Amino acid sequence: MMFRRTLLTAAVAAAAWLSVLPAAAEVFNPKTFTLDNGMQVVVISNHRAPIVTHMVWYKVGSADEPRGKSGIAHFVEHLMFKTTKNLKSGEFSRTVARNGGRDNGFTSYDYTGYYQSVAADRLGIVMQLEADRMRNLIIDPREVEPERLVVLEERRSRTDNSPGAKLFEQVNAALYLNYPYRNPIIGWEHEIRRITAEDLRAFYDKWYWPNNAVLVVAGDVTVDQVRPLAEKYYGVIPQGPGIKRERAAEPPHNAARRVILRDRRVRQPSVRKRYMAPSHGYGDKQHIYALQVLSEIIGGNTGALSKSLVREQKLAVSAGAYYNSDGIGPSAFTYFASPAPGVSMDKLEAALQVEIDELLKSGVTAEEVARAKSRMSASAIYARDSAGRGARVLGAALAMGQTIEDVESWPERIEAVTLEQINEAAKAVMIESNSVTGLLLAKRRS
Amino acid sequence: MSRARLAGMSAAVFVALILTTPLARAAVKVQEVVSAKGITAWLVEDHTNPIISVNFTFRGGSALDPDGKDGVANLVSATLDEGAGDMDSETFQRRLEDLSVSLSFSARLDTFSGRMRTLTRNRDDAFGLLKLAITRPRFDPEAVERIRSQVLAGLRRASENPRRLANRAMFQTMFPDHPYGRHTDGTFETVPVIKIADLKAFVARRLARDNLVVGVVGDITVAELKTLLDTTFGELPATAEPWEVPDVTAAATGKQVVIEKPIPQSVIRFGHGGIKREDPDFYAAYVMNYVLGGGGFESRLYEEVREKRGLAYSAFSYLSPLDHSALIIGGAGTANAQASQTIDIVRAEWKRMAEQGLSELELKDAKTYLTGSYALRFGSSPRIAAMLTGLQLENLGRDYFDIRNSLIEKVSLDDVNRVAKSLLRPENLTLVVVGQPENVSAN
Numbered sequence: 001m002m003f004r005r006t007l008l009t010a011a012v013a014a015a016a017w018l019s020v021l022p023a024a025a026e027v028f029n030p031k032t033f034t035l036d037n038g039m040q041v042v043v044i045s046n047h048r049a050p051i052v053t054h055m056v057w058y059k060v061g062s063a064d065e066p067r068g069k070s071g072i073a074h075f076v077e078h079l080m081f082k083t084t085k086n087l088k089s090g091e092f093s094r095t096v097a098r099n100g101g102r103d104n105g106f107t108s109y110d111y112t113g114y115y116q117s118v119a120a121d122r123l124g125i126v127m128q129l130e131a132d133r134m135r136n137l138i139i140d141p142r143e144v145e146p147e148r149l150v151v152l153e154e155r156r157s158r159t160d161n162s163p164g165a166k167l168f169e170q171v172n173a174a175l176y177l178n179y180p181y182r183n184p185i186i187g188w189e190h191e192i193r194r195i196t197a198e199d200l201r202a203f204y205d206k207w208y209w210p211n212n213a214v215l216v217v218a219g220d221v222t223v224d225q226v227r228p229l230a231e232k233y234y235g236v237i238p239q240g241p242g243i244k245r246e247r248a249a250e251p252p253h254n255a256a257r258r259v260i261l262r263d264r265r266v267r268q269p270s271v272r273k274r275y276m277a278p279s280h281g282y283g284d285k286q287h288i289y290a291l292q293v294l295s296e297i298i299g300g301n302t303g304a305l306s307k308s309l310v311r312e313q314k315l316a317v318s319a320g321a322y323y324n325s326d327g328i329g330p331s332a333f334t335y336f337a338s339p340a341p342g343v344s345m346d347k348l349e350a351a352l353q354v355e356i357d358e359l360l361k362s363g364v365t366a367e368e369v370a371r372a373k374s375r376m377s378a379s380a381i382y383a384r385d386s387a388g389r390g391a392r393v394l395g396a397a398l399a400m401g402q403t404i405e406d407v408e409s410w411p412e413r414i415e416a417v418t419l420e421q422i423n424e425a426a427k428a429v430m431i432e433s434n435s436v437t438g439l440l441l442a443k444r445r446s
Numbered sequence: 447m448s449r450a451r452l453a454g455m456s457a458a459v460f461v462a463l464i465l466t467t468p469l470a471r472a473a474v475k476v477q478e479v480v481s482a483k484g485i486t487a488w489l490v491e492d493h494t495n496p497i498i499s500v501n502f503t504f505r506g507g508s509a510l511d512p513d514g515k516d517g518v519a520n521l522v523s524a525t526l527d528e529g530a531g532d533m534d535s536e537t538f539q540r541r542l543e544d545l546s547v548s549l550s551f552s553a554r555l556d557t558f559s560g561r562m563r564t565l566t567r568n569r570d571d572a573f574g575l576l577k578l579a580i581t582r583p584r585f586d587p588e589a590v591e592r593i594r595s596q597v598l599a600g601l602r603r604a605s606e607n608p609r610r611l612a613n614r615a616m617f618q619t620m621f622p623d624h625p626y627g628r629h630t631d632g633t634f635e636t637v638p639v640i641k642i643a644d645l646k647a648f649v650a651r652r653l654a655r656d657n658l659v660v661g662v663v664g665d666i667t668v669a670e671l672k673t674l675l676d677t678t679f680g681e682l683p684a685t686a687e688p689w690e691v692p693d694v695t696a697a698a699t700g701k702q703v704v705i706e707k708p709i710p711q712s713v714i715r716f717g718h719g720g721i722k723r724e725d726p727d728f729y730a731a732y733v734m735n736y737v738l739g740g741g742g743f744e745s746r747l748y749e750e751v752r753e754k755r756g757l758a759y760s761a762f763s764y765l766s767p768l769d770h771s772a773l774i775i776g777g778a779g780t781a782n783a784q785a786s787q788t789i790d791i792v793r794a795e796w797k798r799m800a801e802q803g804l805s806e807l808e809l810k811d812a813k814t815y816l817t818g819s820y821a822l823r824f825g826s827s828p829r830i831a832a833m834l835t836g837l838q839l840e841n842l843g844r845d846y847f848d849i850r851n852s853l854i855e856k857v858s859l860d861d862v863n864r865v866a867k868s869l870l871r872p873e874n875l876t877l878v879v880v881g882q883p884e885n886v887s888a889n
Contacts, residue, residue, distance in 0.1 A: 101819065119818055
């Protein structure tokens with residue numbers, strides 16, 4: 001089953017696939033050029049099947065919303081499938097479907113993207129459609145109101161119906177004291193209710209320009225085929241005003257935080273400890289590759305954490321760690337565990353802390369580093385297999401201000417990580433006052 | 447962009463442009479490989495990347511779990527890779543990790559499947575580990591208890607998840623006296639009483655050569671695969687223990703089940719008997735369902751529930767054919783106060799489709815989408831490998847990738863409307879609602 005029209009790429013979801021594939025070098029071998037109006041174009045050839053994925057990534061996400069108006073970026077994404085100067089509401093997706101294609105959009109903290117997958121000979125058609133809505137969207141209040149209800153249902157479905165998702169939202173709001181990642185991508189309900197058509201229009205007009213977008217085409221196509229089409233459809237759109245993304249920065253974190261959600265529906269509790277961490281775009285960037293190797297070492301199925309808490313001490317049914325280096329703003333290094341039957345959360349949390357302390361005291365071993373790096377280098381080969389993955393990884397990276405070089409050199413950067421760097425990175429990030437502990441607990445019956 | 451240019455893109459022009467997209471390319475040529483011991487695999491050779499993907503499926507799944515032991519097949523699936531031969535769980539898992547091999551198993555109602563992916567350079571070691579897992583699994587008590595507690599934790603999590611609850615209740619309600627009404631994952635009562643002997647018995651009885659189908663995609667030749675088929679699967683018993691699952695028609699009682707949960711959004715599922723995969727009318731039903739609720743942003747349910755009224759984020763339906771039955775199932779999620787209105791719309795659309803069928807244009811659009819998008823399924827090696835086993839399980843023929851679109855094209859308006867009329871019975875819909883729906887009550 002799939003329900004589309006808008007995936008929200010939350011940090012966790014992104015981490016799930018990015019940790020499998022944190023980008024990969026000599027993998028995608030993209031070609032790139034830039035149109036006169038400033039729109040960057042990336043082409044990744046993969047001739048397995050006669051299909052192409054066409055994606056436009058806008059360098060704007062929920063973290064770029066004006067204060068007090070959370071949810072605008074995602075709301076605009078929904079409206080992008082409605083009326084334009086040339087298309088009736090719904091005609092975009094209908095036309096894609098009538099060409100045997102699939103389409104959707106997605107919104108994250110740092111980017112908003114749209115894609116169509118179609119037979120390779122339909123590339124021009126979807127390009128024409130996508131180029132149309134870059135500047136021709138009509139934001140009609142009569143379309144805004146029913147779509148607001150859809151967004152509210154989406155919020156209920158994703159967040160309000162799930163205790164775990166509700167806790168995640170609160171943990172993020174505690175983790176980031178000032179940075180806009182503290183607001184959920186879909187928005188707070190009371191703010192979604194207050195967004196006006198004017199707000200949406202202003203946001204669209206500020207950010208949706210060719211010089212603030214990246215076009216990625218992947219599949220059974222060459223750069224020589226893409227260039228004339230891109231020039232024809234996107235090249236004619238005038239360049240917009242220069243755009244600067246301005247984000248509030250974090251103040252010092254002086255106190256560890258605890259966030260507890262009790263819900264009587266919870267039958268399998270869990271604990272999550274998140275440390276704010278650097279990313280490609282924020283903080284001490286020299287640590288980001290070391291942190292990726294570290295999460296591979298301690299986070300995997302036979303990783304140090306699962307080995308100790310699940311296999312040896314039998315305190316947990318699951319335990320691990322993950323880290324995602326992507327982002328314009330601060331990322332997080334996250335530990336999680338869920339208790340075995342009869343084990344109290346206090347005991348589990350204490351045991352998790354012992355593991356973290358032990359890591360900081362003794363560090364990782366050379367053997368662990370070598371094994372992790374070998375697995376990570378294999379993941380770069382696997383990444384080539386999927387037709388759409390290169391488009392997703394490169395599009396996200398470029399939309400967040402990284403370069404193709406950053407993506408393509410990933411294996412070398414991972415290979416260069418040393419044991420000392422890993423231990424240093426762990427000490428730099430795992431500072432108690434930088435942390436939020438989130439507890440999902442069953443509500444005591446009264 | 448000018449209006450004139452877009453005017454040229456009218457729907458009629460698009461449709462006229464579209465011919466059935468040919469998929470037949472060297473990249474998806476399906477070869478049949480038969481080993482010396484008579485084990486068959488379907489292979490799509492692709493040497494672009496140094497990767498091999500394998501999918502293998504044994505007929506017979508969790509519907510065969512012994513009485514009172516629902517969840518045996520599922521527990522086996524989670525434990526096969528937890529130690530085999532002289533390697534205990536940790537050694538086996540480390541070996542997989544060090545070779546960057548992914549190996550996993552899954553149980554469904556009618557099948558027990560495994561999938562493996564390896565780099566070419568580790569090919570023989572990878573197939574060796576796969577062989578050990580299916581022929582000499584250890585089921586050490588430590589591993590079984592650890593996995594059992596993970597399965598139970600999964601059941602507790604599922605009990606917090608309204609979608610999972612609703613899906614479970616649907617099958618229970620539609621198959622009250624049949625193994626299909628049981629839970630593949632088992633229950634809080636059954637999972638604790640499964641014995642290691644049950645797991646061993648499953649492997650001994652169910653994993654055999656005569657109920658096995660294999661699909662392979664990637665960097666491997668026919669000759670190489672021939673040898674590996676025998677070394678990997680050749681030691682399995684020749685035949686699985688005979689089994690029988692009775693054919694069954696989903697209960698058509700129009701029952702409404704409400705599962706009270708303190709959540710703001712009601713999760714709704716609805717469904718009744720469907721159409722089996724081998725039924726000659728399957729393709730007509732498939733096209734019909736695309737228009738009803740299968741077509742993403744284009745379906746009638748999506749249009750009526752979401753686009754026109756903003757009642758839900760998703761509204762959908764799908765065909766679910768099984769070996770011994772068939773279902774058509776749909777769903778939506780809406781604020782508790784709107785649950786009854788949403789259900790009314792679903793019933794009305796069910797009725798409208800049964801009575802009036804499709805328009806010519808809807809049929810045309812459905813065919814264009816279904817044929818044009820078929821190639822999109824061939825996006826990665828593991829997906830193609832799974833499709834290869836799927837074809838064999840459904841007896842679809844090695845040329846199916848090439849002829850499938852013509853089967854869709856052949857469907858006539860009369861076919862679709864006749865099938866809609868006989869298949870869709872709004873009064874028979876079983877309904878499950880999880881939440882605090884207003885004006886919806888159980889019957």
